[in-house]
Amino acid sequence: MEQKITIKIAERSYVLKASTPENEQLIRLAAEDVNKKLNAYMTSFPGKSTEDILSFVALNECVSRLAFQKKMELDQEALARLVAETGSYLAGTEKKK
Secondary structure (H helix, E strand, O other), rough: OEEEEEEEOOOOEEEEOOOOHHHHHHHHHHHHHHHHHHHHHHHOOOOOOHHHHHHHHHHHHHHHHHHHHHHHHHHHHHHHHHHHHHHHHHHHHHHHH
């Protein structure tokens, strides 16, 4: 069930649609996180425009997402190696019986 929700980012209100209660919670948490980062950057870079600060926030989020994706790829590769090694080990123990 879609529900209209209102969030605030940088003192501007936005009406969005949330497809589920879980989606609504994620949207609200994301908006809260953006505002926290926005405030931190505004403190660190006084005098910068809100647009510049929002660009910093967006860049920071993209870098974090890409780093997470890379880590997930490496973890998937490590998992695949472990599964293969475990399969080889188990196949070797079966032959010994």
